Amino acid sequence: MTREEKKVIAASSAGTIFEWYDFYLYGALAAIIGAQFFTAFPENTRNVFALLAFAAGFIVRPFGALVFGMLGDMIGRKYTFLMTIVIMGVSTFLVGVLPNYESWGVAAPIILILLRMAQGLALGGEYGGAAIYVAEHAPSNQRGYFTAFIQTTATLGLLLSLIVILSVQGYVNGNYPDVALMKDGVAVLMADGTPQMVKAFNAWGWRVPFIGSIFLLAISLYIRLQMNESPAFKKMKEEGRTSKAPLSEAFGNWKNGKIAVVALLGLVAGQAVVWYTGQFYALFFMQNVIKIDSFTANVMVAWSLILGTGGFLFFGALSDRIGRKPIILAGCVLAAVTFLPVFGFLTKTANPAIYAAHQTQVSVTVNKEDCSFQFNPTGTAKFTSSCDIAKAQLARTSVNYTTVEGAAPGTLAVVKVGETTIQSYDAGKLAGDELKKAKATFDSTLNAALKQAGYPLVPADNKTIAKAQNFVDIFTAQKLTIILILTYLVILVTMVYGPIAAMLVELFPTRIRYSGLSLPYHIGNGWFGGLMPATAFAISAQTGNIYSGLWYAIVVAVMTVVVGMLFVPGGTHKKDIFAGDSDR
Template sequence: MAYTPSEAGAVRSRPMTAEEKKVILASSAGTIFEWYDFYLYGSLAAIIGAQYFTAFPEATRNVFALLAFAAGFIVRPFGALVFGAMGDLIGRKYTFLATILIMGLSTFLVGLLPGYASWGVAAPIILIALRMAQGLALGGEYGGAAVYVAEHAPQGRRGYFTSFIQMTATLGLLLSLVVILLVQGYVNANWDPSPVMDAAGQAVLNADGSPKMITAFDLWGWRIPFLGSIFLLLISLYIRLQMHESPAFKKMKEEGTQSKAPLKEAFGTWKNGKIALIALFGLVMGQAVVWYSGQFYALFFIQNVIKVDSFSANVFVAWSLILGTGGFLFFGSLSDRIGRKPIILAGCLIAAITYFPVFHLLTKTANPALFAAQEHQVTVSADPATCSFQFNPTGTAKFTSACDIAKAMLARSSVNYETVDAPAGENATIKIDETVIPSYDAAALSGEELATTKSTFEKSVNAALEKAGYPLVAANNTTVAKANNFFDIFTGQKLMVIAILTYLILLVTMVYGPIAAMLVELFPTRIRYSGLSLPYHIGNGWFGGLLPATAFAISAQSGNIYAGLWYAVIIAGATVVIGTLLVPGGTHKKDIFAD
């Protein structure tokens, strides 16, 4: 059943009731905290790994890294299946009460968990188990919050109401960044660094013989944000315990139309299964790559490619989140008037068209010296048979050929280069202007010989890059954007960097603001929780989660630091085509109580 424009306008023009505000607060607050918990691990993964994994042999470390990665992205769809079915069987309220409890306790326990030095092999195993629990809980949280709010929203305001849920992922990321910055600054300012100790209790030394030091935050301060999450959990539980079951679910239960096998009904029949496929490929796939490009890949790019220091990069991204987050409410509300489909697909299309010039401008603005240096001619000459596609999402793969080593070195140094085919069997070389540097095959060397060869190669490449004007190996690079504190942003360069990042965040809000309402409207009440959760988490967990690793591999393969953007551009473009042809329009007029 649809409603008339005059009826929709009357609903939109009235103020929110107290009960509606309570529903949004309860759902959004809990979801913010859940995303905060999830992002903490990702932001501090390297520090945590040093506490739990470094004592193991390389093969064991690789297994743990793979499991940690899987928990972050791969297991989310399984959580969607488990908790989606629960939500359709026992109700929305109790299911996402369970998800917030699992997520919150898992995060708190990470903060308490002793390191390898105290508990041995049990410590990393428990850490991975807690991380898996986080991934499963997150898989059930989003669908529950989106469905709960949408089923409480009045006709004509679902986009606006659910846009508060969409804000929570960005606000959770922002909260985690701010907490980390504050705790890191306070702890390191008040506690001195400590020497790094090896397994035998001896101090680890640098190459010059001085003791290697670790900051207080890296040693123990990282636990504080995790332990502090217990207060967020208690607040979330208190708020959610005051909530009532959604009216759509109560109506369905009273009428006896509840599904007895929601997963089978949602995905085991073509009638409903095709809706999930259309939602995945015609909406969520493109939304995911725009979302991850605008938030996560932008942060990855500015830190690892443009070489802005970690603190400054976090400051710039945090400000862009603050400035751009209101876009979720704007586009969510706009979708109540003109529909969800045109806004989401327009966001994907604009992103696909503008990503290349925008990221070029970001490099030119944030690190002008690097941008200028990229005009120099750099060439890799190698036998094509020895070159790999360096896709390495877990950081555990080994690329040992001379070609791979040469390309990885240049890619890590943000060098644009061309690849020239060499005769079969010929050793790979790097040519920087007129300087030619031979690479090496790591598999053919070992021990001291490998270490000496690697050191000589890297010094030679760095010297040639420095001569060519690359700032990465120079003693100082005064052109790169740098913030000394959170409010040190008021120069033309830094404001421009924040403006570019804010533009990327606005594209995120454009595709993400209306998506929850759109997914809710595609699925009938009896399988809604299950139906929307799976495509959402496959799209965001897999297509989005693999974006940084895939982008780096494409850049290394092509020799262009911007080439990795093709991953997002192609997927966003495909979503525009598929969505235009297959996604139904006018869902914003649908009465979701009538299905």
């Protein structure tokens, strides 16, 4: 690389790392933030809402791609960079100072989601510009390698966010006392009458990484101001050949529009679900499904990112020699074949007690009409039937169970754990002391049966679960195996993501490249990928199998392989990306 090429990559990558850091802070802290802003909902619904608030930033990314893609094709890459980083940085800072549900009521989660959407709009304009800016500076035989540095920024941004979270979490919890959990202005009491306490980081310390991002905003702005415009775009602008209507030119005719459709379904959709499954859903799965504490889960993921990030550069460089398409589709195939056994192995390794307990057969016998899909976007539904109560309790304790339909109408759901049967209750037909007694009887009887089946209901009783005391406390067979499992998932991420930027750049002409590339990329990653954690969790909660949500990622990955094999052109790595431009 020449000195100027290194400067281009460094400037583009550094600013993009900080922007991804801002965006991923929420993802890494989704469970804690959910407890702060969605306390009005049941635990299962709260977890889904927390992930959907994270996904809200992804949902609006295609709209950001349209707005900033148009600006990038009309006024240039540099000034678009400056706008996106300011919007991202300010939105992240405001999340850090936003009062929670206890203070502001329903306004708090609404504002949180609006700020997440602002972040998504900014990110929708960020990625395409960074990838194009580097690709248009790169030698023709090294576009995959050069743009792979941009691909590392998403993972490095996540890694940076995890390191900051772990550092702040360790300091705050080590130096500040626990805080009483409050609801409606009153401390929540435990069974013995003492206040229920939460760690200081969970109560307020999580805000520090968000507030501190204002310093990263200042650094990012300085870096962006040092950048020069892309030579290819600058030449077109000087000659007056830039597109006057890039959106209609990119998507208003089938010649260009079909490229976007093929890129979305045959490349980006599969890349997106593999990416988010391998990093974000893996983190969420460990924290919320197999009950690894958040500090340990973050440590394990951080080490896997350190070990696996070099794969972006490796597969980016490899794609310069053998092509982008075979590497991306191979990553999708491997993911589709191995996700289920890998996540099963992760459970067995990280929490052997829960894995062993899953071998005990648990079933719920219900009347089908008595059961609801327990997702409540309006907060108005009441899940009071015996079926809903039984399933919710089993989901909270990460039980794998099967649903047996066919019970007579009007009969109560019955949970069977091994040879023990427990009758549920209908909260809609009971009240007062009668309801309290029914709930206490069901909960205590079910918990006793689950404990006998080996379910570790009390974290302190689970002596086999993985636990890291500090960032370097990883040198046991169990923890090293977890890191290797997660590193494998990261390698799959690098296979599908490392070559994707160069591939997308090569599919579109310079005049509409920013708009044409950004929309399919952000629809794929914003909708197919960003919704993956929430969708997978909801599917798992509904079916009673902690792994069933992975089928969403598997089906999308297989679809991408089929469409990619049939319709995505090969050999783009040999293409002159300026050939055919009107100014050439």
